Structure formats: structure tokens, C-alpha cells
Amino acid sequence: xxxxxxxxxxxxxxxxxxxxxxxxxxxxxxxxxxxxxxxxxxxxxxxxxxxxxxxxxxxxxxxxxxxxxxxxxxxxxxxxxxxx
Numbered sequence: 001x002x003x004x005x006x007x008x009x010x011x012x013x014x015x016x017x018x019x020x021x022x023x024x025x026x027x028x029x030x031x032x033x034x035x036x037x038x039x040x041x042x043x044x045x046x047x048x049x050x051x052x053x054x055x056x057x058x059x060x061x062x063x064x065x066x067x068x069x070x071x072x073x074x075x076x077x078x079x080x081x082x083x084x
Contacts, residue, residue: 012084019084023077027070034066 007015038059045055 007084015084016081019080020077023073023080026073030066030069030073034062037062 041055041058041062044050
């Protein structure tokens with residue numbers, strides 16, 4: 001069994017910053033994926049005459065999924081901050 005010494009306050013702050021950076025990168029990735037999906041959907045809408053109602057429903061669904069993942073990332077960030 002390996003034992004680790006207790007973390008110093010400085011090291012805890014560093015770990016919180018690292019975790020926050022990773023979480024923010026995750027948020028950015030989720031938003032970029034959303035943007036790419038929306039762009040693809042708009043191209044398909046123009047090419048295949050998808051109704052505005054269907055497109056609106058699709059975009060709402062994409063936003064809901066995005067919000068879910070952003071919320072999960074926010075919860076994870078709070079958990080990690082409390083852990084450190």
C-alpha cells in the first residue's frame with residue numbers, strides 16, 4: 001500500500017485550477033460539437049426541404065442534450081472542488 005502525504009493548500013489550489021481548466025475545455029468541446037451539428041443540420045435543411053417545425057424540434061433537442069452535458073460538467077467541477 002502506498003501512502004501519500006496530505007496535500008498543501010497551494011497544491012490543492014493548483015489541482016482545483018487544473019480540474020477547472022479540464023472542465024472548461026470539456027464545455028468548449030460540447031459547444032463546438034453543438035455548433036457543428038447545427039451547421040450540418042442547416043445544410044441538410046436547405047438541401048432536403050426539411051420543415052421549419054422539424055428543424056426547430058431538432059435544434060431544441062440538440063440544445064437539451066448540450067445543456068445536460070454542460071450541467072454534468074458543472075456538477076463534476078463542484079464535486080472535484082469539494083474533494084480537494
